Amino acid sequence: MRTLSPRLTQRIAFSILFAATLFVILPVAFIIGVILKNGLGAVNWEFLTAMPRASMREGGILPAIVGTFCLVAGAVLFALPLGLCAAIYLSEYSKDSRLNRAVRLAIVNLAGVPSVVFGLFGLALFVGFFRFGASILAGSLTLGLMILPVIITSSREALDAVPGSFREVSLSLGATKLQTIKYAVLPHALPGILTGTILGVGRAAGETAPILFTVAAFYLPRLPRSIFDQAMALPYHLYVLSTQVPNVAPKIRYGTALVLLAIVLLMNFLAIAIRSHFRAKKKW
């Protein structure tokens, strides 16, 4: 039996790897391409700043944009302090490896919970038990729970990456543990924490299921007035436009998808930019 020459084997292996890579990129490029092509024509100033009219068949998507913004801001306001405190406790204080392992397991599981389960959980806890009703508050808290694992994990990684010598120097200068965390650890972990938070924001902005039962309004052509108000949100609005309202111009659907996609991608790029900026500056 003849064996293939090493050079040929090399070629074949390279081609397969290259094809696999291409296969990953293609669908992404295709989705973005289609949405851009069909949606770009719809996106203009009026689309972004006007209320929907004629049962969402005309006008803009302002309330959905504002709603998504409120939900995401609320989610971060809730999840960042909580997640950061937990991360600081786990990484700087807790020496008990059993607790650490339990929490890590909990985080992994939390991250694996399907988003529709978060939605139902939010419905039961925040809407029902706490009587917040379907509201921005309930939706934000639900989204906040969902992004908590991302925030805790990335904050812990960022804290663990700060060299031990920073803590040692600070303590040897007579700083308390808390001062050491505040002045010698947190500032240097901030970029990583920020990156994780922004990734969480991107995720929260795009999810439908968690807001479905907890906040999302089908059609509410006004801006929310308080955190106990219902609100429209981009992902749910897109779902409604695509499946619940007959005779919507495709342009409007694609335009909505484009806005949502742009927000999510922008967040991801921002996270990448922050990370690479600080990685280039970092010297330890």
Next chain:
Amino acid sequence: MAAPILLTESLNLFYGNFQALKNVNLSVAGRRITSIIGPSGCGKSTLLRVFNRMNDLVEGARVTGRVLLDGEDIYAPGTDLLSLRKKVGMVFQRPNPFPISVFENILFGLRVHQLAGKSKDRLREIVKESLESVLLWEDLKDRLNGLATNLSLEQQQRICIARLFVVRPEVLLMDEPCSALDPLATARIEELMQELKKNYTIVIVTHNMQQAARVSDDTGYMYLGELVEFGATQKIFTTPRDKRTEDYITGRAG
């Protein structure tokens, strides 16, 4: 000789079951340079870190015996660790300024001790004094806002020394402060130590016997956790009493 500033009495230190310091009795005189030499792993760093109680951070580390600083037992219950560490500053083996500006590095200790509320001019004055005492002011006065981590290793180590001064220490502990530096930089740091000795008490750990002979007034030789011999540097290096010391300084051991 004046009363010792640092004194250990029957000092033992255990890392779990391992005894790293064995019945160490050492007295460090004020405004002198005391060097600790000995082979790797004999407990030099451990001894140094007894003096600012940095060993407390090691889980399972236990100390018996007494350690007196200015006559007060720093291991007595109720000792204020924060003011102890203000009094006893430490310079580490690898220069380790924070990756922030020179200015902020120097003021780090101040920030921690909340001596804040000082005017911008006053802060600059403090930074100036600190940098002057390590002979860096002229070099860096126009680069105070630059990253400290971009400086040469020697300059970084000087900054680490200067950063101690803002909290007004009495004792400077130096754990192989020159081991990351080239010979020229080492010589200049040694010169600086002679300068600092006028105002501070210095304890230096070094692997480098020539360095100990050059810079220090007193020398202690450690071996396997014991302080084998301690005395005036000149005596230790010319007429050691203990066979083990002699073997080490003549290069037959270690």
